[in-house]
Amino acid sequence: MFSKIWMNRSTESSSNNIESLTDALKAADAVVIGAGAGLSTSAGYVYTGERFNKYFSDFAEKYGFRDMYSGGFYPYHTPEENWAFWSRYIYINRYTPTPKPVYEKLLDLVKSKDYFVLTTNVDHCFQKAGFDKQRLFYTQGDYSLWQCSEPCHDKTYDNEETVRKMILAQGYEIEEDGTLVIPEGTEIKMTVPTKLIPRCPVCGKPMRMNLRADDTFVQDDGWYAAAVRYGDFLARHGIKASGFWSDRGEQKRNHDYNGKVLFLELGCGMNTPGIIKVPFWQMTNENRHATYACINYGEAMAPKEIEKRSICINGDIGQVLSQM
Helix, strand or coil, X not given: CCCCEEECCCCCCCHHHHHHHHHHHHHCCEEEEXXXXXXXXXXXXXXXXXXXHHHHHHHHHHHCCCCHHHHHCCCCCCHHHHHHHHHHHHHHHHHCCCCCCHHHHHHHHHCCCEEEEEECCCCCHHHHHCCCHHHEEECCEEEEEEEECCCCCXXXXXXHHHHHHHHHHCCXXXXXXXXXECCCCCCCCCCCCHHHCCECCCCCCEEXXXXXXXXXXXXXXXXXXXXXXXXXXXXXXXXXXXCCECCCCCECCCCXXXXXXEEEEECCCCCCCCCCHHHHHHHHHXXXXXXXEXXXXXXXXXXXXXXXXXXXXXXXXXXXXXXX
16 A cells, blocks of 8 residues: 555645646647546536425425435335435436536547546536547446346446436426426325336336445446446556456466556546555556546545655546636
């Protein structure tokens, strides 16, 4: 493990650091992007405040929680009520346009590079912004997918059609741009029709979200294919890394490579540091041509061992990208 952590505690994004990151990106032959919840927060996918109150004020009044995340764990009395909450949650965080063009700004910066994205986000913002889906690995699931709650088999199912039916059944209307509106004189229901409750087509048990919460999370064929592509990307660029395998079950053998690699971490906190943050530190430490960069509001940090090859910017991701 690393001995000490260096953190940029400045409340201002240093212009020198932004210039250094711009130079590092220009010089990079390959870019590995690690994206966490902070990136989507910067893009306007906020789970509290005005956005929460707009869509969940009835649930907040009835149950007392004040954010979408807490509501997602609430033990609702009936599946009809559970899916009323979750259909709204899924729809506004997956099927509506991203409020701010932060992901588009990121794509403009990296589209000419050989890049790959590793993300714990489940909102599909990368694909909505135009990123190549063959260069994306969603490790923690996707709001647009359901799976068997058992699970009895390793397959996931698209939910958009049913989620839209659930939204309309509660009384909302969906405008052309995807916005939810409440028709005049309509009282929004807090339940969905029983016939819309999703059940596994194989065993008949209830479906659940394909989100990694415990060991029942389904890693389907698409998940494994993305994992292989990520491993191939690292191997192709000679990045020393463990834990990635080929589709033949063989451990990756890295090619000799003298190019410059930028590990760009955006908005990753310490909830799941073993997926992006710590591996990025390790790969930067073990690859002498690598640079590590972190943009994070309040948690821009790096180990002392790679401090000289690290760029840590404490600030809003969207604002920093706009200045590059």
